[in-house]
Amino acid sequence: MIKIGYGAWVREFEAERERRAALGDPDWGRGARLPAEIVRSIQKFQVGEDGDGSALCGKADRAGDPAYSEAVRLFIAEEQNHARMLKLLLEAGGAGTLGGHWSDAAFVRVRRLLGLRVELLVLMLAEVVALGYYRALRDGAADPLAREVAGRILADEERHVPFHCLRL
Secondary structure, three states: OOOOOHHHHHHHHHHHHHHHHHHOOOOHHHOOOOOHHHHHHHHHHHHHHOOOOHHHHHHHHHOOOHHHHHHHHHHHHHHHHHHHHHHHHHHHOOOOOOOOOHHHHHHHHHHOOOOHHHHHHHHHHHHHHHHHHHHHHHHHOOOHHHHHHHHHHHHHHHHHHHHHHHHO
């Protein structure tokens, strides 16, 4: 893969935001039939995608590269969009979200212990787990809406890994 700078990543994130806006949301009105074990797993991932990113933004700002800071903010916005879509998917399936989960609390606590590099390393672990999860959900879920949402999120996660690798 060709290395690109953070200005190019800003443009990439912005282009993807515009592409998503033009595509629009999935048809939530069609509803979803989600088995209980899928609901529980989506609820846990929804919690993990729903952070405000303030600690990461602060560390990115202190790194001294305005383009990197902007790219991080756009990355966080994509993660928040994942949380939004997962919430709507759960609602389409007649389920709610969780207020929190121990796994997310543990990831956040470890990520915030040290500087930007440690935060990104722990975040990368979560991103790699997410790649496998969303791929399995996209390829294995019986529900078409769940497959569509997982496919959209997976496409973003596949871009996030090289973005973080550039900084590492």
